[in-house]
Amino acid sequence: MYSDRVLSGMRPTGRLHLGHYHGVLKNWLHLQNEYQCLFFVADWHALTTHYDTPQVIEDNVRDMVIDWLAAGVDPAQTTLFVQSRVIEHAELHLLLSMMTPLGWLERVPTYKDQQEKLSEKDLSTYGFLGYPLLQSADILIYRANRVPVGADQVPHIEFTREICRRFNHLYGREPGFEDKARAAVKKLGSKKARLYEECRTAYQEKGDDEALESAKALLNDAQNLSMNDRERLFGYLEGSGKMILVEPEALLTEASKMPGLDGQKMSKSYNNTIALREDPEVITKKIRTMPTDPARVRRTDPGNPANCPVWQFHLVYSDDTTRQWATAGCTSAGIGCLECKQPVIDAVLAELAPIRARAAYYEDNPDQVRNILADGCERAQELARDTMRDVREAMGLTFG
Structure with a gap:
């Protein structure tokens, strides 16, 4: 068995926002101090739904990795790499597809959900049907035994465990x-x-x-x-043969509590985000113009924090004293909405200042970003080659 190894990836969607930071990156910063971590850019996964617009992927990769580094992901502690640069992912995906029952793929909960959500795209493709298996290959190629996921992604880890067991059952007994x-x-x-x-x-x-x-x-x-x-x-x-592939476990992560500017989930598709590298003036304007409790038509009208998107930001950024001040001021009309927003503005700007400074360094030194990814791809490929050597041997693909 291997010491605890964590694998996580993100599709390259370009510059990241506070929802990504609070939902994924802060967890990565914790994990990199606890485990051997591999974090990768899932560019092949991006093609499963955006196969018709590949030209945006390269710029998105660079922007996303700069945001990772700016947030504090440390290439000295972690392996950062691009999925498509480690060709063994594709080889393992192909070999696993030979023994994966079609019904297993069709039963993956997100298969029909995503088809319905992205109904404007033709997703009746082989690649889209097979993307859960590609996810499994991403995990199994590194024999990663811990995968940080939200509750909605647990079925994907269970699917990977089933694939792993089936593979080890079929091919795990080596001669002698x-x-x-x-x-x-x-x-x-x-x-x-x-x-x-x-x-x-x-x-x-x-x-x-x-x-x-x-x-x-x-x-x-x-x-x-x-x-x-x-x-x-x-x-x-355990009474079995050699375990060629390692069953992963889901490392459950809390859902991001970071709301969007309108109170919905923070998402580019809702146009309600604050980007990690946003200019301070833009951030200030965005928060100052956030909607508030509809009951506060005039400055003298009392309000209810539970009905105000700004209160959700206070829950993320403010201490108890500030929250008590905001609650008392809102319910009594003792403070105006702009006054209530100011501590949030100050806290967001303070959080993003060091991130923006680190991002500026990497923006000015693009070769360093390329070198970090090149080193990471090399390290990832060494691990992937070790796994594929065992997989090929187990499957009888070593002739000659």
């Missing part, structure tokens, strides 16, 4: 597996080998889950095992 596994046990050293065997027996004969976890921890800590031997011992432990 048990002999190789027993030889690998000896490499643990006598004390650890005895403990491993005790845990394996307790799990296989009595279903002792604690013993299973103890054995997994032992293998994760074993420094002298090769990658293949470690995988063999995980398979041997």
